[in-house]
Amino acid sequence: MEDFFDSEAYSKIDFTKIKIKKGEYDNCTFSNCNFENVHASNIQFVECEFIHCNFSNAVVKDTAFKDVRFINCKMIGVKFNEVNQFLLQINFIDCQLNFSSFYQLKLSDTKFKNCNLEETDFTETRLINAVFDNCNLQGAIFDQTDLEKSDFRTASNFNINPQQNRLKNAKFSRNTIDGLLLNHKIIIE
Template structure:
């Protein structure tokens, strides 16, 4: 699976406070590089963020709903508990980011990578996800309910107690991820039909049916 990388401008505006940039550009952010910023209490809807890089930035008590992020890189950023409901993400990279409790429900995700991220209890429910790569990321207890997944990969991820209710996993390889306590409607439903698991994971899933595996 080939993920299209963000298409960044050759030159980005630097050393700018995000509030100043928003005021200057009618609340649109295009071609900026933000570094080591503490962004506190930002509450904006319908933002357009294009060709931007955020490095070592933290977002405290922020709400950025129904916004569009295109060709954006988040590196070592803290977006924990940020409200990103209803946002569109296109060609976006999250590397080494904290996303614990982030609300990204009802989103549209196209060509996205999450690499070595902490996303415990993040909410991705009711989202449409195409060409997504999760790599070595902690998604324990994450809400991935009612999602449409197409070309989505989980590589060496922690999916313990993640909620996949009403999310078909056909064609998805879970064999090298931790899926203990994974939450699905039930094993007789269709969530896991067509997915790939390891032999040890299969035994774990059989136990969910109340069957004792001997030998």
């Protein structure tokens, strides 16, 4: 039988030294915890918050994130494409997500606010109605990505080819429209 943890707060725990217990965490808060390189596979997080945590290179294979918020977390190189996709719902505020992968995930309505998403892979990801609020997308990969109704008005440094991605009703600002034209070798002054 799996362990069940409800409405618990975890603070300053180094999970590289203390193994995280497998099970279901409901409405729990993790603050200033270290998950770097930790195998956090086959765990369920439901309505949880992670604040000031380090998830860099954590293994999240078959891990469930259902209505989970990451706030001010370092999450470099995380392969989110390996998570359990059933009821997947995640949002990111002030996070470092460089070199992470969201390959082929269904992430409609996901919000990225003040995030660094350099070299992040969004290939074949479904990001309908997603928001990239004040996010750096330098080198992020958008290929066969569904960005319908997504908001890039305050995003920067993105390169999205309109011929290789779905952009119906996506929002861009006049200041960032050049990110749609880079592949066409057009000079914008």
